[in-house]
Amino acid sequence: MLGFLKEPVVVTAEINVNLVALTVMGLISRLWGLCYPRAVVFDEVYYGQFVSLYMKRIFFVDDSGPPFGHMLLALGGYLGGFDGNFLWNRIGAEYTMNVPVWSLRLLPALAGALCVPLAYQILVELHFSHCAALGAALLILLENSLITQSRFMLLESILIFFILLAVLSYLKFYNLQKHSSFSGSWWFWLLLTGVACSCAVGVKYMGLFTYMLLLATAGLHFWHMIGDHSLSNVSLLCHFLARGLALLVIPVVIYLSFFYVHLALLYRSGPHDQIMTSAFQASLEGGLARITQGQPLEVAYGSQITLRNVLGKPMQCWLHSHTNTYPIRYENGRGSSHQQQVTCYPFKDVNNWWIVKDPGMQQLVVSNPPRPVRHGHIVQLVHGITTRYLNTHDVAAPLSPHSQEVSCYIDYNISMPAQNLWRVEIVNRESDTDVWKTILSEVRFVHVNTSAVLKASGLSGASLPEWGYRQLEVVGEKLSKGYHQSMVWNVEEHRYGKSQEQKEREVELHSPTQMDISKNLSFMAKFTELQWKILTLKNEDTEHKYSSSALDWITMDTNIAYWLHPTSGAQIHLLGNVVTWASANAAALVYMCLSLWYLIRRRRKIYDIPEDAWQLWVSAGGICGGGWAVNYLPFFLMEKTLFLYHYLPALTFQILLIPVVLQHLSDHLCRSVLLKSMFSALIVAWFSSVYFVYCTFSPVSYGQPALSVSELRDLRWKESWNILIRKQ
Numbered sequence: 001m002l003g004f005l006k007e008p009v010v011v012t013a014e015i016n017v018n019l020v021a022l023t024v025m026g027l028i029s030r031l032w033g034l035c036y037p038r039a040v041v042f043d044e045v046y047y048g049q050f051v052s053l054y055m056k057r058i059f060f061v062d063d064s065g066p067p068f069g070h071m072l073l074a075l076g077g078y079l080g081g082f083d084g085n086f087l088w089n090r091i092g093a094e095y096t097m098n099v100p101v102w103s104l105r106l107l108p109a110l111a112g113a114l115c116v117p118l119a120y121q122i123l124v125e126l127h128f129s130h131c132a133a134l135g136a137a138l139l140i141l142l143e144n145s146l147i148t149q150s151r152f153m154l155l156e157s158i159l160i161f162f163i164l165l166a167v168l169s170y171l172k173f174y175n176l177q178k179h180s181s182f183s184g185s186w187w188f189w190l191l192l193t194g195v196a197c198s199c200a201v202g203v204k205y206m207g208l209f210t211y212m213l214l215l216a217t218a219g220l221h222f223w224h225m226i227g228d229h230s231l232s233n234v235s236l237l238c239h240f241l242a243r244g245l246a247l248l249v250i251p252v253v254i255y256l257s258f259f260y261v262h263l264a265l266l267y268r269s270g271p272h273d274q275i276m277t278s279a280f281q282a283s284l285e286g287g288l289a290r291i292t293q294g295q296p297l298e299v300a301y302g303s304q305i306t307l308r309n310v311l312g313k314p315m316q317c318w319l320h321s322h323t324n325t326y327p328i329r330y331e332n333g334r335g336s337s338h339q340q341q342v343t344c345y346p347f348k349d350v351n352n353w354w355i356v357k358d359p360g361m362q363q364l365v366v367s368n369p370p371r372p373v374r375h376g377h378i379v380q381l382v383h384g385i386t387t388r389y390l391n392t393h394d395v396a397a398p399l400s401p402h403s404q405e406v407s408c409y410i411d412y413n414i415s416m417p418a419q420n421l422w423r424v425e426i427v428n429r430e431s432d433t434d435v436w437k438t439i440l441s442e443v444r445f446v447h448v449n450t451s452a453v454l455k456a457s458g459l460s461g462a463s464l465p466e467w468g469y470r471q472l473e474v475v476g477e478k479l480s481k482g483y484h485q486s487m488v489w490n491v492e493e494h495r496y497g498k499s500q501e502q503k504e505r506e507v508e509l510h511s512p513t514q515m516d517i518s519k520n521l522s523f524m525a526k527f528t529e530l531q532w533k534i535l536t537l538k539n540e541d542t543e544h545k546y547s548s549s550a551l552d553w554i555t556m557d558t559n560i561a562y563w564l565h566p567t568s569g570a571q572i573h574l575l576g577n578v579v580t581w582a583s584a585n586a587a588a589l590v591y592m593c594l595s596l597w598y599l600i601r602r603r604r605k606i607y608d609i610p611e612d613a614w615q616l617w618v619s620a621g622g623i624c625g626g627g628w629a630v631n632y633l634p635f636f637l638m639e640k641t642l643f644l645y646h647y648l649p650a651l652t653f654q655i656l657l658i659p660v661v662l663q664h665l666s667d668h669l670c671r672s673v674l675l676k677s678m679f680s681a682l683i684v685a686w687f688s689s690v691y692f693v694y695c696t697f698s699p700v701s702y703g704q705p706a707l708s709v710s711e712l713r714d715l716r717w718k719e720s721w722n723i724l725i726r727k728q
Helices: 017-031 044-055 068-079 101-125 130-141 144-150 156-176 184-203 207-226 233-265 278-282 288-292 502-506 523-536 550-554 578-603 611-637 644-668 673-702 709-714
Strands: 303-309 318-325 340-345 353-357 378-383 390-396 404-408 422-426 443-447 452-455 475-478 489-496 560-564 571-574
Touching (some): 017 101, 101 130, 101 156, 144 156, 156 207, 156 611, 233 523, 378 390, 390 452, 443 489, 550 644, 571 673, 578 611, 578 673
Antiparallel strands (some): 303 318, 303 489, 452 475
């Protein structure tokens, strides 16, 4: 029974020494002196704010992309015991002792280090030699810009890591296709492809470019499978479903999970709440929830309400009125109704309160039981403090002469009768009998007499002059001019009116009716709103000292000064390895020219290289050249402030193309032994120059040692580079 103990248990393992050595070198190059400088470096001032908000569980919105990358940076802070207490207000500010600098920078550095062995494996999976794969990894290892970007609390190295992981996983999956379909390893690499793609997109939307490339590649490969008559229809269907699950369904689920965790972590109210809807704000602890908790859910005749405009940008505002009237004549000579002003006011105020009145009754209190207002009902809105009715008529608005003026009606005993009936239209209703609900319902107010819609036009234009206290204009807009979110309102604060007496009404308390409105907002509703805000909420792009155009990147005509020591000449710049960048451009040009030459010759039935070499050339170009193109060309269409670091994902793919072209030239164009020897000697000399440039620019990649003024001047290889030199 115990006979197996007579023989020793032997475990064998294959260790790729190249891979281990590259990983160790990658870790050393990225982790060495990681805490230096112990000061805020460039965009750490931006991402650090979000890390602090995660530590304090305070909600925020970042329009630069999804939350996964921010959460990874916050994870570093959490592992280091960061409490979030640091003022991220300027580049170069010294970190206090409570900031775990090494921990905050660790994950980007690890991601940057692991890109080195990933580059090696990608070339191997593309069926190039281990020598070519080693060359690709060493080029990534010695690329100064990638080193600099990965050593600080920034996202590009994490993005590049997941992009390369997705490419490697797909190539491993594809190479298992012929012999091991539906095996455990086949499923592992296919699923890992989808996971890595979703992580790349979750870090930055730039990850979408590589995701689309891999989807297109998978689609092309499956198209070829359809023509394989050895595969049955059932087998093809299984392959299709497996790819759909791994490359479409799972990435979507994982992407949603990023937001689920993000929203679960950030449950407290913060400075970014105001751009969200009232329903979203009410779901956060400590903000609007403190005001709205216990409010009645259903709006009834007699309800006292505040109406917030749904658009919420560039600022939130509430429907407002005050005792002042429109001037008899405006500055341009046009006349007004001289009625009481109605505006949209960006602050909470007692003059934001309105009473929902039944036109057929005089009472301004809620009956018992309450009579709820439904979609399509006609109401009057009475201003709570002045008790005047919301009104509009055929008089031009002060700033928007093609729209109607909105006012609170004053009876001057002239031939201008009140027109104060409004139809409630619930925009997000599920049926035509829906009840108007606090916070949840988005409503339009359509004027019965003129069909004009109540609109906060000031959100997209100028504010009123001094006579309107610089508040935002409200108009009656014809529906024929199109729908806009500034026409939609929601009830934010709500109580049931109990007193007909004006003075008592002004001091009425909230109804004790308990209704937790936050529970009515599902995760998908919150996700949809937050996702829409991320995609549409754009900060005004301003010209930055170190911003650049996409054309500047190819030739590296620009740099970015990341950090400058306050006293010495030590400084950190985002600068690439000049030889590597030039070689990458040359490789891309050679690849395009050779591909065009081969295509023309093949069209003439002339085959310069074997078919398997041609297929290898095409597949490598599709991944490396295609990866460069999809990560670079879209920036020509973007209207945003661009920086050199946006080019790094594209550069990484372009670097992978260098050994592809070099091996192809060596194998198929250097036909004699002498030519091969000369070509090998040239490669050694070229690689020595790559290493020389790496060493030359290392002081401004790592920030140490400090350089003298003359040494800094010597590093200015291009006039367009902004190397910082202190005046003596």
